[in-house]
Amino acid sequence: MIPNIDYHMHTALCGHAVGSLSEYVEQAIALGIGEIGFSDHAPMVHMRLQGVTMDYRQLPLYHRLIDEVKAKYSGKIAIKYALEADFIPGFEAKTQEIIAGYPYDYIIGSVHFVNGWAIDDPMAIEYWKTADINQVWRDYFKLLRQSAQSGMFHIIGHCDLPKKFGHRPTADMSDEVKATAKKFKECGVAVEINTSGLRKPIKEMYPSPIFLKLYCAAGVPLTFGSDAHTPGDVGKNFREAVELAKSVGYTEYVSFDKGKLAQRIKL
Ligand SMILES: [Zn+2]
Ligand SMILES: [Zn+2]
Known part of the structure; x- marks a missing residue:
């Protein structure tokens, strides 16, 4: 069995994804997925970056x-x-203004920028070389908690993104994750299993099993997302994603509709 939802996928409008929306939809249908959500990159609010997010003017399209x-x-x-x-x-x-501009079913809040640099950008490899890795992780978790606290988001995306290129923390981060999971639960946001990590140098889904287990223990709801930037990646590795969810104790996942948690679905 694979999950009935894929809640994280992009479109060519962001400038770094390919394919038509129909192709993404058809791949989901071919896999037997009953519900998908297009969650393309919202316009960047703090700087201009070409080929990273949609532009304000593209939202109507x-x-x-x-x-x-x-x-x-x-x-x-x-x-x-x-x-x-x-x-x-x-x-x-500014972010709230974009989100409020349309009746979205859900918003994925993601932290890609820590202390002003894009931790998941291949160009940032240079920064990683001199960074205090454990401090980046601590700052990252703090930003995740602030994201949840902001009240703007329904799902927090790829919750251990700093590992993307292999920069795992060397210090124990369980207290950070526990505090983050507690905050997610308090604020009513869900965590996603994002399978795109398997296609990155780290070759592991986001978040790692040891982290996901803490979100499960805190009672944080779960969604699934492929983070597809190409139609062929829709629903990718979803069987493994279910295995991961079950292995840490999840028995259900959730769906959203018009900004509200809609259904709890058995795994
Ligand atoms: Zn992207
Ligand atoms: Zn992302």
Whole structure:
């Protein structure tokens, strides 16, 4: 069995994903997935970066393209309106403005920037060379807690992204993760199993089993996302994702509708 949802996928509008929305939808249907959400990168609020996120002016087109596939595949699959938005402290109002501009079903809040640099960017490898790795992780977890606290997001994306290129913490981070999981639970945000880590140098899903176990223990709801940037990656490694979820104790996952937790689905 694979999960019935894939809640994290992109479109060519962000500038670094390929394929038409129909191709993403058809791949999901072929796998037997009943519900997907397009969660393309929301416009960047703190700097201009080409090829990283959509532009404000593209949002009407983004919504129109989703409307088109919703109509085209009606009765075959449910399609949700979503965004993946960066959490940048100090820019909450601007982020909120984007999120409030449309009735999204859910918003994935992601931390890609720590202390001003994009930790998941291959260009940032140089920064990693001189960074205090454990401190980056601590700062990262603090930002995750602030993301949840902001009240802007329903799901927090790829919750141990700093490991992407292999920079695992050498210090014990369980207290950080426990505090983060507690905050997620308090704020009512879900965590996602994001399978894209398997396609990155770390070759492991986000988050790691030891971290995910702490989110499960804290009672944090779960979603699944492939983070597909190409149609062929929709629903990728979802069987393994279910195994991971079960192995840490999850017995269900959740879906969202119009900004609210909609269903609890048995694993
Ligand atoms: Zn992307
Ligand atoms: Zn992301």
